[in-house]
Amino acid sequence: MAPAEQSAARNFVDISDVTLSYGGEGGGVLAVEDLTMSVREGEFAAVVGPSGCGKSTLMKLTTGLVVPQKGRITVDGNRVKGPLDIVGMAFQNPSLLPWRRTLQNIMLPLEIVSPHAERLRKNKAEYVARAEAMLELVGLGGFGPRYPWQLSGGMQQRANLCRALIHEPGLLMLDEPFGALDAFTREELWGVIRDLHQKKKFTVVLVTHDLREAVYLADRVFVMSARPGKVVLERKIDFERPRPIDLTYTGEFNDVVHELREKIAEARADTPQIGTKS
Numbered sequence: 001m002a003p004a005e006q007s008a009a010r011n012f013v014d015i016s017d018v019t020l021s022y023g024g025e026g027g028g029v030l031a032v033e034d035l036t037m038s039v040r041e042g043e044f045a046a047v048v049g050p051s052g053c054g055k056s057t058l059m060k061l062t063t064g065l066v067v068p069q070k071g072r073i074t075v076d077g078n079r080v081k082g083p084l085d086i087v088g089m090a091f092q093n094p095s096l097l098p099w100r101r102t103l104q105n106i107m108l109p110l111e112i113v114s115p116h117a118e119r120l121r122k123n124k125a126e127y128v129a130r131a132e133a134m135l136e137l138v139g140l141g142g143f144g145p146r147y148p149w150q151l152s153g154g155m156q157q158r159a160n161l162c163r164a165l166i167h168e169p170g171l172l173m174l175d176e177p178f179g180a181l182d183a184f185t186r187e188e189l190w191g192v193i194r195d196l197h198q199k200k201k202f203t204v205v206l207v208t209h210d211l212r213e214a215v216y217l218a219d220r221v222f223v224m225s226a227r228p229g230k231v232v233l234e235r236k237i238d239f240e241r242p243r244p245i246d247l248t249y250t251g252e253f254n255d256v257v258h259e260l261r262e263k264i265a266e267a268r269a270d271t272p273q274i275g276t277k278s
């Protein structure tokens with residue numbers, strides 16, 4: 001999406017003054033406090049920050065898996081009050097079911113999410129074709145009949161992305177999806193997600209520890225403070241799309257990575273030690 005188009009787009013995710021304490025207000029672990037951020041429709045956002053700053057909590061809040069004590073979250077204009085089904089999610093561990101073939105794993109959300117669940121039995125062939133097309137798109141054409149344990153780690157993560165996207169969610173939430181992969185496979189997968197986003201135009205929130213990954217993939221990077229997490233920097237990434245992987249080896253790319261790295265080092269310096277007041 002061109003920058004001008006993007007600034008005109010409406011917000012798809014809106015998080016406003018959100019506070020969440022695990023274990024209840026005033027008692028447990030204050031994970032995020034007065035967290036405010038928004039992601040535009042079709043935008044690719046990345047969230048980075050020191051370990052334990054509340055990045056996964058942000059994912060759980062946005063998808064309705066946890067409910068904040070304070071503040072307001074809307075996705076696609078609707079207040080989040082419980083688990084959402086317009087979201088696709090992928091985590092570091094692909095967690096494909098070992099007893100189901102890859103194609104059946106990918107089709108799993110269709111058995112659960114409305115309106116597909118009601119349509120699946122009658123329109124099986126159409127849905128199988130859709131799953132096979134997704135596999136093709138991520139370079140796994142013909143691997144549908146294989147079991148997950150017959151695939152490499154990188155292939156499993158490709159299948160995992162297909163499963164997250166098969167019900168055509170408006171929002172894709174990625175929590176360290178490439179963290180367990182070697183550097184070459186990770187770069188390959190960046191290309192896969194870059195192309196999927198370009199083609200399907202969904203909104204993405206990517207949580208990552210990898211600053212190169214964030215700068216390469218995102219339109220905007222949000223840097224969070226140490227716990228209790230809040231956004232301390234919002235950095236627009238203006239590199240033209242489509243972005244070739246060679247971009248990541250240029251000086252201007254590395255300048256942005258260093259800028260973010262310094263900001264996180266500052267945030268880490270503020271990290272409270274275990275046992276100190278939350």
Ligand SMILES: Nc1ncnc2c1ncn2[C@@H]1O[C@H](COP(=O)(O)OP(=O)(O)OP(=O)(O)O)[C@@H](O)[C@H]1O
Nearest residue numbers: 022023029031050051052053054055056057058227
């Ligand atoms: N279910 C829970 N119960 C109690 N505390 C929790 C729970 N989940 C997370 N926390 C705490 O909340 C804080 C934020 O956790 P979260 O997992 O969101 O951080 P993170 O930024 O994703 O961490 P990392 O970068 O290490 O993956 C941490 O101090 C964590 O220990």
